[in-house]
Amino acid sequence: MAGKLFAWCFRPPVRERSLAHKGRGGGASPTRLCARPAPGTFRDMKAIELSKYRNIVVLTGAGVSVASGLPTYRGKGGLWEDAEVARYATADAMADTSDEVWWAFGPMRTMAAGASPNPGHVALADAERQMPLGGRFTVVTQNVDGLHRRAGSKNVIEYHGCIRRTRCTKCETPPVDDTVAHESAPPCTRCGAPLRPDIVLFGEWIPEIAQYAVSRALRDCDLFVAVGTSGTVHPASGFVRSAKYAGARTLLVNLEPMDRPDPAFDDEVLGQSEELLPRLFRG
Numbered sequence: 647m648a649g650k651l652f653a654w655c656f657r658p659p660v661r662e663r664s665l666a667h668k669g670r671g672g673g674a675s676p677t678r679l680c681a682r683p684a685p686g687t688f689r690d691m692k693a694i695e696l697s698k699y700r701n702i703v704v705l706t707g708a709g710v711s712v713a714s715g716l717p718t719y720r721g722k723g724g725l726w727e728d729a730e731v732a733r734y735a736t737a738d739a740m741a742d743t744s745d746e747v748w749w750a751f752g753p754m755r756t757m758a759a760g761a762s763p764n765p766g767h768v769a770l771a772d773a774e775r776q777m778p779l780g781g782r783f784t785v786v787t788q789n790v791d792g793l794h795r796r797a798g799s800k801n802v803i804e805y806h807g808c809i810r811r812t813r814c815t816k817c818e819t820p821p822v823d824d825t826v827a828h829e830s831a832p833p834c835t836r837c838g839a840p841l842r843p844d845i846v847l848f849g850e851w852i853p854e855i856a857q858y859a860v861s862r863a864l865r866d867c868d869l870f871v872a873v874g875t876s877g878t879v880h881p882a883s884g885f886v887r888s889a890k891y892a893g894a895r896t897l898l899v900n901l902e903p904m905d906r907p908d909p910a911f912d913d914e915v916l917g918q919s920e921e922l923l924p925r926l927f928r929g
């Protein structure tokens with residue numbers, strides 16, 4: 647894959663794009679939003695100077711875990727392509743019986759348990775350790791695989807929970823680490839109610855504590871990086887706007903350019919996160 651996709655792309659100003667469509671005399675050719683320079687230009691990409699920032703927030707999506715062998719959720723080959731799995735990954739299914747939720751998520755739990763963090767996860771954990779005194783580095787992840795913590799990241803907000811934990815459907819017993827792919831719901835040892843994976847299903851609310859932690863991190867953010875997520879879909883789209891409002895520099899790191907560019911992102915870096923993150927956060 648060497649030299650295939652890596653490119654450091656600066657978005658041209660909007661007025662420059664509109665001039666490109668004026669016809670004769672208006673410019674030689676349309677200005678592409680994200681032209682890809684010649685292969686190898688990623689070597690010129692500047693690393694992020696951690697000392698310049700006090701509060702960095704990195705949002706990660708499924709693209710970050712692809713190199714660890716985990717499938718994405720949507721799109722070709724994604725988990726939700728399996729209609730049965732998608733059907734049981736919901737609050738409605740949970741209301742009937744958590745057995746079906748276990749059926750839907752058992753294979754994911756097995757895959758997550760067998761996966762290892764890749765260089766992208768490790769780069770973020772290293773960056774957190776290298777932040778100057780008083781600085782804060784927060785990873786907000788939409789992934790439920792637990793790989794950021796396993797890579798060594800400490801300040802992680804698992805926005806959709808973690809498949810490697812189990813919790814009670816009824817009582818307030820704290821979630822426990824559990825990587826068993828139960829075939830049916832085991833009972834809570836305290837209250838007897840069925841247990842469930844500690845993840846957010848379709849149709850469920852994001853836990854308030856996660857919402858609050860993200861809002862607090864974004865409020866003081868001075869660098870926001872979205873990685874391995876399209877950047878234009880909720881929640882990433884809302885996060886980048888909050889960060890922008892707080893005055894942060896904003897950056898999207900993704901395999902493909904945005905379909906509909908979001909002006910809230912200042913810059914876009916195209917490529918595989920396991921290659922780009924170690925270069926961006928090389929300290």
Ligand SMILES: [Zn+2]
Binds near residue numbers: 814836
């Ligand atoms: Zn219980």
